[in-house]
Every structure is written in structure tokens, then in C-alpha cells.
Amino acid sequence: MAMDDVLLALSGVGFAYGDQTVLSGIDLACRRGQVVALMGPSGVGKTTLLSLVLGDTHPAEGQLACRAERLSVMFQDPRLLPWRSALDNVAFALKAQFASGRERVARAEVMLDAVGLPRASHRQFPHQLSGGMRQRVSLARALVIEPDLLLLDEPFDGLDVALVRQMQTLLLCRVADRGMAILMVTHDARHAAAMADRVLVLSEAPARIVASFDGGEDRTGPTCLALADRIEQALLSASRESP
Template sequence: MPGLEIRGLSHSFGPQTVVEDLSFSLPQGEVGCLLGPSGCGKTTVLSMVGGLLLPAAGTIDHSFRHPVFVFQDPCLLPWRDARDNIAFGLKAMGVGRRQRLERADRLMEIVGLASDDGAKFPHELSGGMRQRVALARALAVEPDLLLLDEPFSALDVGLRRQMQSLVRRLIAERNLTALLVTHDLAEAVRLADRILVLSPSPGRVAARHHIPEPFVQRDDGFVHCMVNRLLADPATAQALAVELS
């Protein structure tokens, strides 16, 4: 099956084991979510999937050629304007400047930025605009796997909802696969097809959930009901008790 396959994944930082014997699958074209309390190893798993860390044990197999991260902090270069930040990855790929900027302009329109915004530097952009630039930069290199490390958590509720809808729409339009890290159960229900609940450190699989409903059907009422249904599962409720208390 094409997609992501993780078997027996473990990792430690010094004497502390942060992830232990983790196994899960994510089919191509779906959105997976690593959900759990702070410190349970969610970002560590994401870093191993993206090649930033080597696992101490276990295997990571996938068919993706261009995994790209989108972080909570947009990590924009402060000395480059928005257009050049979006095009930055293309420069490393050897794409000519004219083509880089043309693609950046197309992506600004796709993520809801005005043409005038392209000439603004990061300090001149709002938090939501900076996150749109970060998303456009990720899309510029034509990824097939998005690794999303709490990219919406620093936004207010209205902007968070807008960005969630934008990302989900782009994933569908481009047939991308995504792995999202969050500690927010409602966000997991709203965005993910598959949810892997991790126990407090060391992170182990506490529960697995599949959300088959299409994204367009996941209104506030659906999310509320599904959150309550998942919390009725004792393993899920226990794993998330640190965040819910």
C-alpha cells in the first residue's frame, strides 16, 4: 500500500525515552494526526518521518519523494520579503529567478495573499499572513507529504479556522498526504482522517480512531459530537487527561 508505514519506532534523548514501540500506517492521500499531551513525542515522530532525526529503533517506510515541514513558527527569513521567502526553496532547487517569482505570485493568490503583500517583510505581516507565506513556501517545492507541526496553534480562533480550511482544501486539490501534530482533539477531529492518540511520555499508542466523514461535513456540531464520542473511549480519555484536567 503506498503511503507511510511505521513499525516499532522508538527514540531517546540521553537516558530519557520519548517514543517507544510506535507503529501506524497512513495511506497516500489521507490526513493523519498525532494527538497527545505535551512531551509525548509527537514532534519527535514528525522529525523522524521528515528525516531530521534518526530512530533509535524501528523502521519508517514511505513512497514520498518531497516531504515538507510547516511549523508553528513560520520561520521566515526576516531580510527577505514575502515573495522571496515563498521562492526561497526553489532557489535551492536551481529554478531561475523569473520562474521562482512567477510561481510565488501564483501561490500568493492561492493562499489568499494580495500581490502587494509580496513586497512586505515578515515584520510587516500579521500572524495569519506569515503563516500563509510559510504554507505557500512549502507548496512552492511541490511536496507530496506535508508535515504539520501545530501550524495553527498561535492563531486566533477565526484565523485558525480559515487556515485549517485552506490547508484541507489544498490537500484535496493536490492529492497530498499530511501528518499533523496537535494536542487539540477538536482540531484533530476537524482535519484528520486517522487519529493516533499517544500516551504521556514515553509516547506509545493509546488509541486509534478513523474519521470517515468528508471534511465539508465536519461542522461545529459534528466536531462537538465526535469529540464527546472519542472521549467516551477510556483509553483516549486517560491519555489526554493531562490536557483535559
């Protein structure tokens, strides 16, 4: 693996809130065109790790190197601006790229079409949209800047199966066609097996990586289901394990 392909690298990363150690000795790498899924018991620090990558906080130990030129994030909560329409929420993400207003709107429309939001809903405000529609807008906002590294924090939680598959297909196409990398936090082994090239399982806090799995080409068939079962077993072991 060429170092130029590595967009994110963590080596021996640890983090603590006061006297409470949350993360310990975390090593992971995410390269162009790769999806890495991060799993573990609730509350062990998966979202904290994403915050470290975003630069919202800093490791207590170890090294973190993020080489992405364009970093984007999609949260479980869409976090849309309530006073802006769906179209304006997506277009707003392009302001930092100094694109013209017309170009921002055009690119936002294309991306909303790509995530399957009906044209009639482009001008609606978040409170007028269903939960699934808000998630589509959130995904469009994350993708419209054409990130080379995308962070996903439980992006499919509570969505119906058809919408999950549509969003996963779109994301995997971006990974394959554009070389985008994804670091995804999820609690659902099926989502990890369907999306990830590599799945990392964290122990109870202080969290460390206790299992890893390589994904396969089969994203929906028996091999994928078998992988999901293996991941589930690792998660059960991790939840019982005392570091």
C-alpha cells in the same frame, strides 16, 4: 490499501534521549490523499516523531520508511528568513527544483494569493507582517513545492477562527485534488476532527499509541463536534495514564 499509496510507514519505532525513552512501539501509516493527526499530552514526543520523519534524527528501534518524493514541513513558528520579503521567502523554497528566477517568483505569487496574503504585503518583510500573515507565508512556502507529504507542527495555534478555517479548507482541497498526504501534530481536538481522516492519541512518555479514531465526511457539523469530544476524553485518559 495498496503499498504504492503509502508515503510514510512506521513500524515499532522507538526513540530515546540517553536513558530516557521518549517513543515506544509506534506504528502508523500515512497514504496519498489522507490526513493523519497525532495528539497527546505536552512534551511526550510528537515533535520528536516529526524530526524522525524529516531525518533530523534516527529511530533507536523499529523501522521508518518515507517514500515521499517531495517532503515539506510547516512549523508553529513560521521560521521565515528576516532579510527576505514574503515573496522571496516563498520563492526561495523552489531553488532546489532548479526553476528559473522568473518562474520561482511567479509560482510564489500564485501561492501567496492562494493563502490570501494581500498583494500589498508580498514585498513586505516578516517584521512588517502580522502573526497571521506570517503563518500564511509559512503555509505558502510549504505548499509551493507541491509536496506529496506535508508535515504540520501545531500550524493553527493562536490564529483566529476565520483564518484557521481558510487554511484548513486550502489544505483539504490540496489533499482532495492532488492526493497530498498530511501528518499533523496538534493539541486541539477540534482541529483534528475537522482535518483528519485518522486521529492517533499518544500516552504519557514513553509515548505509545493508546487510542485511534476515524474521521468522517462531516468537517464542521454535529458529527465533527461529537468526534472532538471523544478525542478530548481520550486525551484526558492519556494524560492520566502511567505507561
